[in-house]
Amino acid sequence: MARILITSAIPYINGIKHLGNLVGSQLPADLYARYMRARGHEVLFLCATDEHGTPAELAAAKAGKPVADYCAEMWAVQDELGKGFRLSFDHFGRSSSPRNHRLTQHFAGRLADANLIREVSEKQVYSVADGRFLPDRYIEGTCPNCGYDKARGDQCENCTKQLDPTDLIEPRSAISGSTDLEVRETKHLYLRQSEMRDQLRDWIDSKTDWPVLTTSIARKWLDDGDGLQDRGITRDLDWGIPVRRGTEGWPGMEGKVFYVWFDAPIEYIACAAEWVDAGKGPAPDPGADKDSVWERWWRTDKGADDVRYVQFMGKDNVPFHTLSFPATILGSGEPWKLVDYIKSFNYLNYDGGQFSTSQGRGVFMDQALDILPSDYWRWWLLSHVPETSDSEFTWDGFQQDVNKDLADVLGNFVSRITKFCRSKFGEIVPEGGAYGPKETALIADLQTRLDRYQGHMDAIEIRKAAAELRAIWVAGNEYLQSAAPWTAFKEDPDRAAAITRFALNLIPFYAALSEPFIPDAAQQMADAMGTDLIWPETVERALSRLAPGHAFTVPDVLFAKIADEDREAWAARFAGTRG
């Protein structure tokens, strides 16, 4: 039994995430976690909310709430939506947790001790009216290059020229519109990533099995221009983790907090500690303290040397996970677990454009659950997950694919065989008859397909795995058509009984294989057949689990079809402007 640590990129706190966010990290991570648990491995699957930074403060202000209250509420909302999508986190933590405060401060102290932190005095724009320093993109003004009057301080969206905030003509705060801006001197801590460039490159170069998307982004940052740049890891904000050097104060850094991208990945570790604090982990070994329970996942000197750590994220997150966070871990000089495999994703677009939180364009997690059960979304999103390039959601495609795959191919298979059995033999697995060449051939075919399916799931080739799973469902319909128990029943009821018994056995087999994709329907299938979800050791053994005389019930329709009227109404409703 292997031990597998899985983390999903942690979603930002400022609002409900859309399906593009979901499919880019949490959902594929959940698929992998469920699969690995089903295969009997020990899994720790962690996620959390990413709560610090300017956008959180502004969202809270807009909602008229203290930022701590706002984050607590939004955490609860995201936690609930995660449950709605059946995301099987062992713990859903918060980057604002006391555990993360302590760990983040600890890492900063270690990095400082290793001479990997330097202090930099720099000039930044301060908005007197807003009472805060403004990140470059929160400053608006007229572009000196093209005259566009809504250029941002980092870049003009109109002419794409990169800007410095001081380049802007008539700069103003994007928050309040105030022009009462001044340049102030402020001191910040920088992580000396450039010192670790060779070490990081050697590490990246050793990861020959990683997706191209992951390594090419990492190399770009290592080698672009003057190479990997040092990165500021502190900010002038109120909401965040106070800058401390371990447990000591940090002279000159009073009132400042760590940069959200410094503390967010550390939350992966802190979340494991939160998991233990929440009483969810196993009991510690006799004589060991409770921290040992999470440290055996994270400290290679305390049991984590045999852990395989897999991260899931969208491509925008890759630089921080391939460079900054590893620099933090390596630079600490302590034996923390480094990531073994990074699965990164492209973006999911919505009907010809991007999902847009600000414009309310696309489907958001709460809305999706309002209109359809989570299995519909899970299946479609995972079978279309943007692995090799950006992919696209359209209502037409969604309706067609879901109706065909889930209702017609899988749902109808379960329906046709259970109802046939009920009408001819009753709700009981029939006895009599013997299996013949057709059954032998199907077992062999399914064994080949199962091996391929497992191979794809092991390799986290999600779309290929989905296609193979679908082919496994299809094989059941092919078998029924070919064996035709309804015909056999007329001349040879014993043969019909054997066919029916064999086909009924496919249902728990399908349920187990399908569970990572569609957990609710899988459970319904298993419940209807009076079995548990057990991953097959071999197809032959799996298909002999339901013995003659075993009682079952005909389940309700597993997947109702999406009607044309629904599709049209939803397409109109989600075209833009949420609400």
Add this chain to the structure above:
RNA sequence: GGGCCUGUAGCUCAAUUGGUUAGAGCAGAGCGCUCAUAACGCUUUGGUUGCAGGUUCGAGUCCUGCCGGGCCUACCA
């Protein structure tokens, strides 16, 4: 501007990393079945692999140029 990714059937995607006649699913057409959610099965139409050159015995795959789409470009996260 620079970098990376990408372009294959009407649609969504494959193609064992340079190797036979480029394959699936959906959609379309025809046939079959009647157990089933008008579901299922079988057969079948459909491609100058964005364009133009080049390397090679051989190119969807490698090189050059052009055209289109996307992402990143370090102070949003």
